[in-house]
Amino acid sequence: MTETTANPKQAFALDPMGKEAQDLAAQERITSPDQRARMAVQIESLDREGWVILPGLLSPEHLAALRTGMDELHKVTPFGRSPFEGENAQRIYGLMGKMPAVWELAAHPDVLAVVEGHLNDQIQLSSAASYSIFPGQAAQVLHEDDTYYRTGKPFPPISVSVAWPIDDYRQDNGATIVMPRSHKQPDxxxxxxxxxxxxxxxxxxxLWDGSLWHAGGANNSDAIRRSIILTYNRGWLRQQENLYLSVPRDTVRQMPRVVQRLIGWWVVGATVGVVDGFSPLKTL
Ligand SMILES: O=C(O)CCC(=O)C(=O)O
Incomplete structure (x- = not known):
């Protein structure tokens, strides 16, 4: 799936602080122009409305494997520490190191095409956590996901959150509340x-732009509403979760290359993320 419009070795051979090397490296994408063209309507919708749904991406078998994995982890996960995390909700952090069934979600080509198309930049995964809300959980406060990048507003899109409903999302069990077009707010x-x-x-x-106002809804049903939320951002930003530490090195070795790259084992631009002047993948 990886399309390399620029050869990173070429960038290394050039002056890495020079415009030529950096322009060349910055063109690299995971998805191809054709893949992004196929998702043009969804990319346009994400830009205009601030959110978009891609339906029917997971098979029943994959959903069943995700449910089993999450239910095991729920047994050892505490309830939230604050109203935001949810006193009747559980967040399983560090999912990339805990549940290989999530890797395929992280690298889903349609999702990556929309995220790359929207951010128009090299991307990485910023965090991978579940948000499972149990019966009785109140709605979350409306918020944006990118406010910890205190650059001052407005700024161009810098992150995209992707929620994967593991149970049907309904009004009564907490389907996400979204505020269309709120992502272009100037403050x-x-x-x-x-x-x-x-x-x-x-x-x-x-999928929603990191600046879209949204919140988890209240769960007034009698069953859990499980979801996995993967956040992507521009590859040269710091990740929200410290994925270098939270994913054990032996687990990284087992990942497909595209997933290694997404969790940050890669060089972005001509220089960001090098180890001793080379790609961190060399250290594996
Ligand atoms: O699960 C949801 O519906 C939204 C969750 C959310 O926005 C968050 O936890 O930051």
Missing amino acids: YDNPGLPTTRAVTPAGSAI
Whole structure:
């Protein structure tokens, strides 16, 4: 799937701080122009509305494996420490190191094509955590996901969050509340636009720009609502989760190359992330 429009070795042979090397390296993408062209409507929708749903991406077998894996981890995961994490909710952090069934989600070509198309940059995974809300959990406060990058607003898109419903998302069990078009707000204040709900079957992917105002809904049903949330950002930013430390090196060795790259084992631009002047993959 990896299309290399630029050869990183070429960039190394050039002055890495020079414009030529950096322009060359910055063109590298995981997905091909054709893959992104196929997702043009969804990329356009994400830009305009701030969110988009890609339906039907996971097979029943894959969903079953994810449910089994999550249920095992739920047995050893505490409930949230704050109203934001949710006192009737569980967040399993560090999923890339704990559940190989998540790797395929992280590298899903349609999702990557939309994320790369939207950010128009080299990307990486920033965090991979579950958000499972149990019966009785109240709605979260509306928030944006990228406010910890305190660069001042407005800024161009820098991150995309991707929620994978592992159970059907319904109004009554906490389907995500989204505020369409709120991602272009010029400051850090809630713009107070009308909201809607991301009601969609399990196995879809819900993508939103990191600046979109949104929240987990209340779970008024009698069953758990499980989801996995993967956040991507521009490859030269610091990741939200420290994936270098939270994914054991032996686990990294077992990952497909594209997943190694997504969790940060790669050189971005001509220089960001080198170890002794070379790709960190050499240290594996
Ligand atoms: O699970 C959801 O519906 C949204 C969760 C969320 O926005 C968060 O935990 O930051």
